[in-house]
Amino acid sequence: MKKICFRLAVLLLMGLLMQACAGREAKVYPAAPKPQKKRLAAMGHTIQAGAFARVENAVRLTEKLKGQGLPATYFRAADGLFKVRFGNFTTKESALLRAQSLRQAGVIEEYYIVLPEDSAAAKRSQYGTDYLRESLVKTAHDFIGVPYLWGGISADSGFDCSGLTMTVYQLNGLDLPRHSRTQYDAGDSIAREDLQKGDLVFFDTRGRGKVSHVGIYIGAGRFIHAPSSGKKIRIDALSSDYYARRFVGAKTYL
Known part of the structure; x- marks a missing residue:
C-alpha cells in the first residue's frame, strides 16, 4: 500500500511539473544580425584635363593640382595618351566653376567634366x-x-x-x-x-x-x-x- 501511494505521489508530482513546463512559454532569442557590408562612397563630378604623350608631363600636372589642394590622379587612356583627373565635386556647376578658375589661372587648358552616372560603378x-x-x-x-x-x-x-x-x-x-x-x-x-x-x-x-x-x-x-x-x-x-x-x-x- 505504501509503495502504491509513493508511486501515485511521484506520478502526481511529475504531472504537475509537466503542466508547469507546458504553461511556460519558451524564450525566443532573436537571431544575431548579419554584419553589414562595407561600402565605398561613390565619386562625384570630376574634372579631366591634359592629353600627354609622356607620362612625366601628366605627373607634373598632377603635382601642380595637388599644390592647389586638389587630389589628382593620372592614367593612360584608350588612345594611349596620359590624362589627369582631379576633384570630387557634389554638383556639375561646382566642378565647372573650379575648372574655369584653374583655366584662367593657367593651371590647365582644355578640360572635361566627368559625370558620376558615366562610371562603371554607376552602371x-x-x-x-x-x-x-x-x-x-x-x-x-x-x-x-x-x-x-x-x-x-x-x-x-x-x-x-x-x-x-x-x-x-x-x-x-x-x-x-x-x-x-x-x-x-x-x-x-x-x-x-x-x-x-x-x-x-x-x-x-x-x-x-x-x-x-x-x-x-x-x-x-x-x-x-x-x-x-x-x-x-x-x-x-x-x-x-x-x-x-x-x-x-x-x-x-x-
Whole structure:
C-alpha cells in the first residue's frame, strides 16, 4: 500500500511539473544580425584635363593640382595618351566653376567634366557586379608597363602601390582611400579561395606585421601592382614564393 501511494505521489508530482513546463512559454532569442557590408562612397563630378604623350608631363600636372589642394590622379587612356583627373565635386556647376578658375589661372587648358552616372560603378545596377569587376581589371591592365611615379617625376622617386589601386577604383567611380592600410580597413575580408576580379590583395613586404603593399586581383591567381622603386607596374602570381610568404589577406568592396 505504501509503495502504491509513493508511486501515485511521484506520478502526481511529475504531472504537475509537466503542466508547469507546458504553461511556460519558451524564450525566443532573436537571431544575431548579419554584419553589414562595407561600402565605398561613390565619386562625384570630376574634372579631366591634359592629353600627354609622356607620362612625366601628366605627373607634373598632377603635382601642380595637388599644390592647389586638389587630389589628382593620372592614367593612360584608350588612345594611349596620359590624362589627369582631379576633384570630387557634389554638383556639375561646382566642378565647372573650379575648372574655369584653374583655366584662367593657367593651371590647365582644355578640360572635361566627368559625370558620376558615366562610371562603371554607376552602371552596376544595370549591368551587374561582374561588369564592374571586369572594368576594374581592364583599367588596371592599362597601367601595365607604366612607370607609376606617384611621388614625383623621376623613376628614382618610387612607385606607389596604393596610389595605383586608388586610381583604378576612382576611375571606375568608387572613392577608395589613399593608403594601403586604410584600404585594408575599408573592405570586407574574404578567404583567398574566394577572391574575384577587382578585389584587393595585401602583403607585409617589410616584415613588421603590418600591411605595406597592395595589388588588384585579376583572376587565375594573379594580381597587378606597382612593385617597388625602379620597377614598372606588372602582373605577378600570388603563388610566387615571395608574395605567398608575405600575403596578409584579401578584401572586397563590391
